[in-house]
Amino acid sequence: MNILHLDSAITGEASVSRKLTAEIVARLLRADPQASVTYRDLNEGVPAIDTAWFNAVRLAPEDPSPEQQALIDVSNAYLKDVQDADVLVIGLPIYNFTLTAQLKNWLDQIARAGVSFRYTETGPEGLLKGKRAIIAYTSAGTPIGSEIDHASGYLRHILGFLGITDVEFVAADRLAMDREAGLARAQEALDRLAA
Template sequence: MNILHIDSAITGDASVSRQLTAEIVAKLKAERADATVTYRDLAEGVPAIDNDWFQAVRLSPENPTAEQQALIDTSNAYLAEVQAADVLVIGLPIYNFTLTAQLKNWFDQIARAGVSFRYTAEGPEGLLTGKRAIIAYAAAGTPFGSDVDFASGYIRHILGFIGITDVEFVPADRLAFDREAGLARAQEALDKIAA
């Protein structure tokens, strides 16, 4: 089992989502001795897509410049990690009711027509099938699944769009109001996760 472990919180060791992703990965590894882990900390920076990226990655020039090749290589590296993974463990800290900019940038880098999804006569089809995603949702005030949670629905949708439909959440929400209860909800969800 290959695990892709992704964090995106900017709060370092104080991050609840980082603590949860570490616990999820440890649980998976304890149940599967053969598990390997690739770690990616998106808080270190993920380039936003722009016109240069579009010209290089989406239009795939025959003879890319060195700058274009660097953009292609970066996007390909993110995508290769997902392609190689059996399980994605993604930290989803909630900032201003939604996902981090770094995590959104990462999704923009890997959602590529003809590579991670394709358009068909019946509509879009995800190409990264047969994978599982476990999402560590952490929010100070945004209740998981509420009308003001603009992150969890997006994550489920974009993962499904690229073919990953087996999605589980480990939510630690409303931490600013009752931290103990929020962490207890997360622990209950974590206990139910099987490798």
């Protein structure tokens, strides 16, 4: 089993989502000690897509410039992480009712027409099938699945669009309101996870 472990919280050691993703990965490794883990801390910086990215990656010139090749290499590396993974463990801290900019940038890097999804006569088809995603959702005040949660539904949707439909959430939400209750909910979800 290949595990892709992604964190994006800006709060360092104080991050609950980082603690939850680490615990999820530890449980997966206990169940399969031979599993490999690829770790990316998206907080270290994920380039946003822009016109230069579009011209290099999306338009795929036959003879890219060195600058274009560098953009292609970065996007390809993020995509290869996912292609090689059996399980994605994603930290989803909620900032301003949605996902982090770093996580959105990563999603933009891997959502590539003809590579991770394609359009068919019957609609879009995800090309990253057969993978499982476990999402560590954390928030100070935004209840998961509520009308002000603009992150969990989006992340489930975009992963499904890319073909990853086996998506589970471990949520420690409303931590600023009742930290102990939020952590207890997360623990219950952890205990329900199948390894």
